[in-house]
Amino acid sequence: MNLIETTLKKTIQYAIKKAFDTDIELDEIVVEEPKSKEHGDYATNVAMRLSKVLRQNPKAIAEKLLHELESKEDGIRKAEIAGPGFINFFMEAGSLSEVIAKVLSEDKDFGKTVCEDKRRWNVEYVSANPTGDLHPGHARGASIGDSLTRIMKTAGYDVTREYYINDAGNQINNMAKSLQARYLQSYGIDITVPEDGYHGKDLIEIAETVVSEVGDAYKDVDIEESLPFFRQIGLREETKKLRDDLWTFNVEFDVWTSEQSVYDRGLVERALKQLTDNGNTYVSEEATWLRTTEFGDDKDRVLVRGNGLYTYLLPDIAYHLNKKDRGFDVLIDLLGADHHGYIARLKAAIQALGYPSSDLEVDIIQMARMLKDGEEFKMSKRTGKAVSLKDLIEEAGVDAVRYYFVSRAGDTHMDLDLDMASKQSNENPVYYAQYAHARMCSILRNADVQPATSFELIIHPKESELCKIMFEFPQMVKDAAQTRQPHKVCNYIQKLASAFHAFYNECQVLNLEDARLSAQRLGLVKAVQITLRNALTLIGVGAPEKM
């Protein structure tokens, strides 16, 4: 809630008290910005909402409130009743321009708020297996996860960003065998990559790295004997590539946790014991089961197979327990849509461990469907016929790709036309925002005076619009954090950039006859530039000074 809206709400609350002797919570009063300018700067529907309680018709209620509202000041220039009972407020222009000084003084900190939620949050995202390149689905998860954590931090949350490296399962053995085959192939040995192995070109490149490091040292070694070597070096290289690609994509993590280390530290046994101690496991047909049905899953799940090996689920539970043990109150997992069947058992598991269901929040990131020549382009990491994150970045650039993925809600399906991606340079919305920023910087560069420190001349409609939008920024960030919807930041960016372009077209800033107005507008431009830059930073997109 921004300053102006809060003030308005209090004014309304006071008016209701005075007119009807009725108390109403501040939270119950809705003040919003009408879609149409004719309906004023802000509007409230309290009269309609009170209609039922007070047993009076909305318009009559509004009339009485209006009488009280007009006797107050609080920057309200005019209030009027419209439609079925809305009260519209027209603000004194000067009250809006207050935000400029606030933005200028807070600068990089504008948008930050204090959070009443003091819990420790852990957000896990991407967590792609170290068996090949990141694909567009991972890119979407990375964009959203990284942006979400930036937004949550700005909204005052205590957040740790985490990546879980699945370096212990079957898929790693397959990767090792595939790498081994590529290595041997490079010495002309007739051996094929296993059917269920990984056929991507990344392993051919890693095989070349192996050759350059150890030469033919493993050429004649027994296949079984050399496998651990390829496993180890394959993991090292694949993990390094993941980190590098994510770094290039401007995506960072605070903690990288290895699945192998979960085993090595005995956490799996600890988790199994805790589940059993809580009475939530049983043995049937030689396997150990978790009673997930007790916690809402549709069937119980196997933890330890009949052959004594663990299923994927158990170490994963151990990993989540470990996160709790490390002191995190709430765990957020951003999972790909192909794992949504996994949510129920994970939520069940956290309860079986003895924690409330709300300690784990799983958000699904829907797949991005790739289109090429108007047809779906199926991807598979295993066969190597995949578009990688690196390919995407080369085609469209980091900023465009990130913006594209973050601009859509994570739970909706989306299409990405690969042909469009290459020619997206002029069509992508990210350039619209970046161009606005570059324009502002250009004005600031060309200015030969200092920005003003008071802004009473900022009363033009286009200027007031910019002020209103800036006022919204901190609340918008908070809202995006709470609802875990980074795309709201993109919507905001579009709105701010659009308002600026409109202002730019109508209002000259530099070299005006009225030097005071020029300096005040310069301050406005500086404030908008700060706000836009801060917003772009929230989603990891650059704010160029020139284009």
Add this chain to the structure above:
RNA sequence: GCGGCCGUAGCUCAGUUGGAUAGAGCGAGCGCCUCCUAAGCGCUAGGUCACCGGUUCAACUCCGGUCGGUCGCGCCA
């Protein structure tokens, strides 16, 4: 068959605890640079918000059903 997600303009998508005439970008048409970046601005065209019913003063929004798309439903990971 069961379950998750989705269905809004030609395309890709927004739509703030249910509110006034449902929006943006791209694409289409028409205008705007003697002036701070025209990667921009203004205007126009384009909609039975998949369909049916219910709740409400008020439904794109909430509930039920139907149709369509998509993903998942292993002692795989």
